[in-house]
Amino acid sequence: MSYGGGGCGWFAGHTWSLAYEEQFYLVFPLLFITLRLAARPIILLIIILLMVLTALGLRFAGGDWPAGYLSHMIFMLTGCAAALYWGHLRPWCSRVSFAHWLAALTLLVLCVGLLPAPLEAYVKTVLYPPLIGLVVLGTPVVQPGVRAFFQNPLILYLGKISYTVYLWQQLATAPLPALSPGGLCSF
Numbered sequence: 001m002s003y004g005g006g007g008c009g010w011f012a013g014h015t016w017s018l019a020y021e022e023q024f025y026l027v028f029p030l031l032f033i034t035l036r037l038a039a040r041p042i043i044l045l046i047i048i049l050l051m052v053l054t055a056l057g058l059r060f061a062g063g064d065w066p067a068g069y070l071s072h073m074i075f076m077l078t079g080c081a082a083a084l085y086w087g088h089l090r091p092w093c094s095r096v097s098f099a100h101w102l103a104a105l106t107l108l109v110l111c112v113g114l115l116p117a118p119l120e121a122y123v124k125t126v127l128y129p130p131l132i133g134l135v136v137l138g139t140p141v142v143q144p145g146v147r148a149f150f151q152n153p154l155i156l157y158l159g160k161i162s163y164t165v166y167l168w169q170q171l172a173t174a175p176l177p178a179l180s181p182g183g184l185c186s187f
Contacts, residue, residue, distance in 0.1 A: 078129035096138035
């Protein structure tokens with residue numbers, strides 16, 4: 001399923017996600033200011049839940065594109081909410097055992113790898129944001145081994161360059177004939 005990159009050609013096909021990010025970072029700060037969400041976490045939670053329900057309803061009604069679009073916004077908003085309310089989440093995350101973390105990671109990997117695409121689309125909207133949050137936030141807080149892994153200089157370096165790698169991935173993985181001077185301009 002394409003969320004906008006299908007007609008962009010090989011070299012710009014991945015930029016749809018950059019466009020989603022730009023839209024998110026233009027719209028949601030205005031909502032945070034207007035609705036004073038920094039001081040009202042319950043309102044933000046309600047907004048996220050309404051977005052999830054709307055995305056599920058859209059998907060059920062056959063609106064795969066708008067449901068996918070909204071799902072991507074849910075991912076970003078959930079991440080922002082976790083960062084904004086980290087003080088509230090930290091005590092809860094500090095109680096996450098390694099077994100729970102491993103169970104969340106296993107469930108996430110199984111869902112991504114084994115579910116048929118139509119079912120996975122529903123699961124992605126509902127389960128992926130909290131599972132990813134649990135895996136990313138819960139473990140480094142309480143597991144010294146995992147924290148040490150994420151603080152490893154090589155892992156930190158890969159994190160720093162990952163956005164650059166994302167931006168240049170299409171050029172680096174292009175089919176060789178497309179790398180001709182005419183191929184670079186043909187998209």
